[in-house]
Amino acid sequence: MTDVRVGRYLAVTLGGATADVAERVTAMCERLLCNGVIEEFRFSLRDEAGSEPAG
Amino acid sequence: MPVRFGIVVFPGTWSDRDCAHAVALAGSEAVTLWHADRELAGVDCVILPGGFAYGDYLRAGAIAAHAPIIAAVRSFAAAGGPVLGICNGFQVLCEAGLLPGALLRNRSLQFRCQWTGLRVEGRPTPFTAGLAPATPLRIPISHGEGRYHADPDTIAGLELGGRVVLRYVDARGAATPDANPNGSLHNIAGIASAAGNVVGMMPHPERACEALLGSADGLGMFRAVAAARLGAARSR
Structure with a gap:
């Protein structure tokens, strides 16, 4: 092992339209969930069945 | 008329009464402001005290930064009003x-609760103007996240x-690694905004206002802003 990192994992359930979901999650991360001075974020999206949403 | 210090209380704030006591010792009036308020009740200065606002969930100060009263604090600061964030208030x-x-x-x-030595330097701010001690200020810290x-x-x-207005130093005034209680870059203990009216600091000046309790060096910061506001009022 050459490195180890401890991060924060958040599972967020969203309602509403799915069209702009990536933009909504990005805004949440930038405004509150992540402090850009000391943290970075990445996210992936799943539908309720656990698969990647189409489109 | 005494200068009115607004002291913001979030759920989990715990140094608000100490701040109010310090404000009274400085001859000014403390006004408690609630986190859900949207106005500052016409105060002359705003203090965000220490504590663990909203339990410091997510990150220290992260939820409090979105409290309703912060919009009013933001407007107050933009208009040049003096704002001091102490410890958790600095994080906010x-x-x-x-x-x-x-x-x-x-x-x-580790959480560190200990005395520190502070050198006052940089540009004048409402909280440090006129403070030119021959020896470092003796003011305690009490935090786990102050680096x-x-x-x-x-x-x-x-x-x-x-804009570095307070720096951790040893008894001779030198910013040494040993004098740095938390690993802050450049031994930074307190900074000011570009305009100078917003100041954040990790040490607790409100807990160093009575010699009987170990130091009265913090009282000067409350007196400085009171003197500046009274001076401004007289010149209007």
Whole structure:
């Protein structure tokens, strides 16, 4: 092992339209969930069945 | 008429009464402001005290930075009003973007409650103007996340702009690694906004206002803003 990192994992359930979901999650991360001075974020999206949403 | 200090109370704030006591010792009036308020009740100065606002969930100060009263504090600061964030209040100001940088876990990974020596320097602020002690201020810290951090360009800008207003130093006034209680970059204990009216600091001046309790060096910071506001009122 050459490195180890401890991060924060958040599972967020969203309602509403799915069209702009990536933009909504990005805004949440930038405004509150992540402090850009000391943290970075990445996210992936799943539908309720656990698969990647189409489109 | 005494200068009125607004002291913001969030759920989890715990140094508000100490701040009110310090304000009274400085001959001014303390006004308690509630986090859900949207107005500042016409105060002359705002203090964000220490504690664990909203339990410091997510990150220290992160939820408090979105409290309703912060919009009013933001407007007050933009209009030049003096704002002092102490400890958790400093963390809130950074999370709200009113001051640059962030406060990380102490280098020791331990909560530190101890006396520190502070050198007053940089540009004058409402809280440090006129404070030119021959020896470092003796003011305690009490925090687990006080290690000041910012990117190199931000640190350089703070230093060049005289915006580092308090620095951890030893008894001789030297900013040594041993004098740094938490691993802050450049031994930074307190910084000011570009305009100078917003100041954040990790040490607790309100807990150093009576010699009987170990130090009265913090009282000067409350007196400084009171004197400045009274001076401004007289010149109007």
